[in-house]
Amino acid sequence: MKLFLSTDFEGTSGIVAWEQIIEGNAEYEQGRKLLTNEVNAVITGAQAAGATEFVVNDSHHNMRNLHPQDLAGQATLITGKHKPLYMMEGLDASFDGVCFVSYHGSIGAQQAILSHTYNPGAVWEVRINSEIVGESGINALVAAHYGVPIIFVSGDEVTTHEAQLVAPAAEKVVVKQSLGRFAAAHIHPSLACELLRDGAGRAVVNRDKMRPPEFTLPVSLEITFLVADMAEMAQWVRGVERVAPRTVKLASDNNNLLDLYRMFVTVITLTRSLVDR
Numbered sequence: 001m002k003l004f005l006s007t008d009f010e011g012t013s014g015i016v017a018w019e020q021i022i023e024g025n026a027e028y029e030q031g032r033k034l035l036t037n038e039v040n041a042v043i044t045g046a047q048a049a050g051a052t053e054f055v056v057n058d059s060h061h062n063m064r065n066l067h068p069q070d071l072a073g074q075a076t077l078i079t080g081k082h083k084p085l086y087m088m089e090g091l092d093a094s095f096d097g098v099c100f101v102s103y104h105g106s107i108g109a110q111q112a113i114l115s116h117t118y119n120p121g122a123v124w125e126v127r128i129n130s131e132i133v134g135e136s137g138i139n140a141l142v143a144a145h146y147g148v149p150i151i152f153v154s155g156d157e158v159t160t161h162e163a164q165l166v167a168p169a170a171e172k173v174v175v176k177q178s179l180g181r182f183a184a185a186h187i188h189p190s191l192a193c194e195l196l197r198d199g200a201g202r203a204v205v206n207r208d209k210m211r212p213p214e215f216t217l218p219v220s221l222e223i224t225f226l227v228a229d230m231a232e233m234a235q236w237v238r239g240v241e242r243v244a245p246r247t248v249k250l251a252s253d254n255n256n257l258l259d260l261y262r263m264f265v266t267v268i269t270l271t272r273s274l275v276d277r
Contacts (some may be wrong), residue, residue, distance in 0.1 A: 001096045001204060002053040003046055004148070005039065005075075006087050006139060009060040010104035010114040011155025012038050013175040013192040016184050018114070023062055032065055035102055037193055038175070040072040042101050042152065045197030047073050049204035055095075059087035086265045087135065088142035097151035097207050098143050099200070105158035105178070106134030112158040113178040122271035124246070125224040129216055131165060138221075138264060140166035140213040145258040149210040152203040154196055156184065166213040171203035221250040221260055223267065230274060234267045 009021040012035045020031035043054050054075035058066045068077040076090075083089035091098065105112025108125055117123045117134055126133055128141075136153060143150055143166075150167035153160055160172035175192040176184045187195070224247040225231050234240050234248045240263065241249045250267070252259040 001051040011102035041193035041196035043073040045200030049201035099152040103155040141261040144213040173199040
């Protein structure tokens with residue numbers, strides 16, 4: 001069994017501040033250790049249950065938070081910025097399952113630790129077919145395109161709740177309870193890793209009961225920005241329609257979900273030229 005792991009950072013037990021997850025800060029190395037241990041817990045749990053091949057896409061910020069030599073399972077590691085498929089780079093139809101590790105809640109979610117949706121300095125809300133979604137919902141477009149089920153999600157309770165929309169049968173592991181955007185009650189890291197190992201094992205065992213994400217066609221994706229200038233800039237991308245002063249609508253002419261995701265990534269990259277966190 002071949003698994004794809006898209007790893008973020010905010011959903012790791014023990015993490016509550018940007019200073020813990022952004023390179024150059026004194027607390028970053030500690031945060032990196034916590035993240036690596038959780039990623040390895042997912043890999044070893046899945047491996048014990050029969051998974052044999054792992055590709056890990058380091059998807060947070062500058063996307064070089066994980067060291068290849070530190071990963072379990074002889075996993076392939078994808079790192080570095082400006083990947084064409086961003087958080088889902090490396091996924092294709094050859095995979096048997098997708099795991100979202102250390103994910104976080106959407107911007108605007110109540111009591112979600114370090115909540116944001118791709119760019120907290122630009123995005124106020126994202127909707128797919130009128131449903132508010134976070135990064136799990138957006139990234140599910142790629143999984144749906146390739147027909148690969150999302151089998152595992154970890155993070156805080158808000159994260160696992162939001163993932164229900166696109167992966168109702170996925171194994172979900174809560175490693176902390178958010179008390180606000182910058183406070184949480186954490187399960188001890190060792191216990192969190194035990195839960196992650198067990199959860200990943202169950203995900204592999206039950207993989208055949210899970211289906212790829214499904215979206216009602218035609219799919220539309222709406223982004224509401226913090227300021228109108230960002231919506232104006234987004235119109236530079238072909239296929240983007242401005243539907244309100246701060247809101248744009250993305251739609252693929254041929255209902256190609258991968259094209260829609262690529263449009264979204266392009267728009268997000270453009271907004272980073274105006275402001276970044």
